Amino acid sequence: MRVSTFLWFDGPAEEAAEFYTGLFADATVLDVQRDADGAARIVVFEIAGQRCIAHNGGPGYTFGTAISMYIDCDTQEEVDDLWAALTEGGEEGPSGSLTDRYGVTWQIIPRALETLLAGAGPDAAERVLAALGTMTRIDIQGLADARDGGGDPV
Incomplete structure (x- = not known):
């Protein structure tokens, strides 16, 4: 099968x-x-x-947004490169999602997100998720800063 x-x-x-x-x-x-x-x-x-x-x-x-292609990226460079290529002629969405020129929805997610959330206490995790909610293309450093209490994620 x-x-x-x-x-x-x-x-x-x-x-x-x-x-x-x-x-x-x-x-x-x-x-x-x-x-x-x-x-x-x-x-x-x-x-x-x-x-x-x-x-x-x-x-x-x-196509609809209920199903998407999920790409977990090792680096910010991978996130940025895929984001640039797939949004060309497409449309940015929230929190790492986008719809490409063919109508297919993609999730471009850095593996660091999982690490940032897994190692965070409840308050830090909430800050990471709040920061994520303000992003289209995910910025790993922005998420790390939010976890550590820096910046204004909301």
Whole structure:
């Protein structure tokens, strides 16, 4: 058995798959199935071992924010680079979320957030979460400053 992410597009499945796999070093397009006219119908790709299937199914369905692609980043540079690439032509959202140019929602979350919360007492955790609530692209140093009582997160 295999679990994959299935993405329904109205035309740009191949373009989106090429864009996504171009963002990650460990990503590749595995297969493209075309219709009789040569247009891509199904594009199978993989990002960091996660298999995704992009389907050009027409206008029947649209993406929503209840489901998103979650990327946990090691560094602020990774957060910043992915944020810049995925928001180009898209839209920033709250607390590390964004919707890309294809309508797919992403969560760009630094691993440091988990560490900052796990090592924090209740007051410090509340300050971290309050600071997070004011951010679009997450700033690790801003969260650390909030945990330590610096700055004004609200």
